[in-house]
Amino acid sequence: VTTEATSASVAEEINNQYRHVFELLGRGWSAEELSGPRHTAEPQEMYVDLMARCPVRDLGDQYYSVTKMADVQYVTRHPDVKQGTKYLGSDRPAIPLGLDGEEHRKYRRLLDPVFTPHRVAPLADSVRALANELIDGFIEDKRVDAYRSWCEPLPSTIFLSIMGLPMETLDDFLRFKDLTLSNDADVDFEEGARRRNEGAAWLNAYFSDAIDQRIRRGEPGDDMLGWLITSEVDGHRLGRDELLGILSLLMIAGLDTVAASLACFLSYLARNPEQRARLHAEPTLWRSAIEELMRFESPVTEGFRVATAEITLPSGTTIPANSYIHVSWSAADLDPDVFVDPLTVDLARDPNPHIGFASGYHRCLGSHLARMEMVTALQAWHTRIPDYRIADDAAMLYTGNPRAPHKLALVWD
Numbered sequence: 001v002t003t004e005a006t007s008a009s010v011a012e013e014i015n016n017q018y019r020h021v022f023e024l025l026g027r028g029w030s031a032e033e034l035s036g037p038r039h040t041a042e043p044q045e046m047y048v049d050l051m052a053r054c055p056v057r058d059l060g061d062q063y064y065s066v067t068k069m070a071d072v073q074y075v076t077r078h079p080d081v082k083q084g085t086k087y088l089g090s091d092r093p094a095i096p097l098g099l100d101g102e103e104h105r106k107y108r109r110l111l112d113p114v115f116t117p118h119r120v121a122p123l124a125d126s127v128r129a130l131a132n133e134l135i136d137g138f139i140e141d142k143r144v145d146a147y148r149s150w151c152e153p154l155p156s157t158i159f160l161s162i163m164g165l166p167m168e169t170l171d172d173f174l175r176f177k178d179l180t181l182s183n184d185a186d187v188d189f190e191e192g193a194r195r196r197n198e199g200a201a202w203l204n205a206y207f208s209d210a211i212d213q214r215i216r217r218g219e220p221g222d223d224m225l226g227w228l229i230t231s232e233v234d235g236h237r238l239g240r241d242e243l244l245g246i247l248s249l250l251m252i253a254g255l256d257t258v259a260a261s262l263a264c265f266l267s268y269l270a271r272n273p274e275q276r277a278r279l280h281a282e283p284t285l286w287r288s289a290i291e292e293l294m295r296f297e298s299p300v301t302e303g304f305r306v307a308t309a310e311i312t313l314p315s316g317t318t319i320p321a322n323s324y325i326h327v328s329w330s331a332a333d334l335d336p337d338v339f340v341d342p343l344t345v346d347l348a349r350d351p352n353p354h355i356g357f358a359s360g361y362h363r364c365l366g367s368h369l370a371r372m373e374m375v376t377a378l379q380a381w382h383t384r385i386p387d388y389r390i391a392d393d394a395a396m397l398y399t400g401n402p403r404a405p406h407k408l409a410l411v412w413d
Ligand code: HEM
Pocket: 085, 095, 096, 097, 098, 108, 115, 249, 250, 253, 254, 257, 258, 261, 299, 300, 302, 303, 304, 329, 356, 357, 358, 361, 362, 363, 364, 365, 366, 367, 369, 370, 371
């Protein structure tokens, strides 16, 4: 089976989706906000202020932006609200993210058991070993570009091994995720579309070839890719488009989000030595610390949905049918109606009902893997390099979504 060339109508739909998202962001955030706090290390006050001034923003032409926790929860759990992010640049929906209702549930039933806490726990030793091996490579230099040399290769290498992909493809996959996300502050709509197409074409070709080879050999393989090739949904094996839809989403999610989160957390801890001291004195706080940093940093900042029927939000605003809705996980995670002193980072905060991994039907599939990786890796870092700071010459420009400082220069004595 070969993937059909993108038909004109699907191509148009993909472009429309991205144009909606691009326009929503442009409307959702004023020029000042876009060039200001959103791309800095500390956007949190901006979100709190935005929420207080205007919790639901009617952006015109049936575009809405929703920031309060209760409204975001309501939107993401409503049966008449569908995903607004169907495609990730290619001509088929990302699976399961781009699907709704029963179609969505059947793929979650297939994939959920692979990423339970029980299934990911045994990987902790490999994460620790790799975190230390990478640190060995730069600890004597007393300076590192932490995103490129640690945050990015660590979860990506682990994810390639989970998937059963050769390590020499790491750079190609990192390039694929950078092309697909195109979240640098200066990338415009046309350039973003060109990059996404290039990334999708590379991924299709790579996995089509890998799947063909395994099928020809008659050995699907004793790894995640092999498992997917032989998996069944609705009593039939996954087809080529289903496989590619799942693989492209997993590769983006597995490669970028944990890297971005590690970079946000290291950057925060580098700027807040008193919080590091607290973790040093009370190492049992690491688990709740990761939850609190997820809340405060919300590295995946927002999602997009479409209301297919009129809905009335808990805050009272009625959103008409066929409206496009921007949901801000970042703002909801700072909602003063839910979190006492939302701008204070309390590493022991409990309860901490943050939605850094989203809420509702599309809640993150990989949250247990991500949590295990972040706790294990950051403990390893702080055992080896407890005291560090941001280099004076570091240019701390954060990307859009996911947010991360891609140039995180850290120094220590
Ligand atoms: C700290 C790291 C991570 C963060 C912050 C994060 C965040 C999110 C968020 C916010 C969503 C919802 C997107 C939306 O509804 O628009 C999501 C969905 C998803 N995530 Fe993650 N994620 C992380 C790590 C991972 C990892 C490691 C995987 C790999 C297995 C993964 C796989 C997925 C998948 C497959 C979905 C789609 C779920 C669905 O549609 O039902 N994520 N994630």
